[in-house]
Amino acid sequence: MTTLAANKPRPFELGDMGSYPVAASTTIYEGSAVGLIAASGYARPLTSADRFVGFCFAPVVNVTAAELQVQVRRSGAVQLPVTGAVITDVGMPVYATDDDVFTLSPVGGVFIGFIRRWVSSAVAVVEFGPLLVDPYAAWPTREAVANAKTLDAEDSGKLFWVTADAGVITLPAIATALGGCAIVNGGAFGTVLVTVSPAAADMIMGLDLAGVDDKDLLNTKATARRGDLAVLMHGDADGYVITRLVGTWAKEG
Incomplete structure (x- = not known):
């Protein structure tokens, strides 16, 4: 390892501004969310496949890749x-x-x-800003649930965004080996009841939840907030284990 033996001035970027080379044949308008293309690293108007880097504050019309740079506010x-x-x-x-x-x-x-x-x-x-982190980053595979849904082993590791009031998420028998799911309430405050229902011979347990067969787990509607969630793991022969709860959840009476 070599350490510096003399001063070495370095260029610094100050503030929340930045610039990125623009993809070929691309127009980015002021106010556009800007993304970087995974395959090339060039900037373009954001798509769902890109890395978000900020908002454009000076429009740019680019012809050849990297000929011009887009100015963005990064945070x-x-x-x-x-x-x-x-x-x-x-x-x-x-x-x-x-x-x-x-x-x-x-x-x-x-x-x-x-x-x-x-x-x-x-x-x-x-x-x-670049230091903010997606709270659902642990579940990159996500699915919207607008009505009832029955899960299976292929749903392991997914996040389910539930927007159907009284929508029921039905779990398969524990032998199916489903696990690693996040079930999230996607409704505004007090508008969506989320129910997680095990098989008749299985229970949902963990985090002060009594282990009783065939009892649903409910995200209480009156106090339900958007973002309330339950993280479900494969347990043992008795049933599933809840490892994280956000919001007010209760077992069926």
């Missing part, structure tokens, strides 16, 4: 249209499906930040 707080956002969603993560479509659902979108302040119906101030 800060920006007012955005966020589909479905309500006043109780402060602190919720926000995702983008393209450069101008923002949503609270983690399914099919790129994480960009968190709601800092609600402005009006479906409009919010979103805090963004």
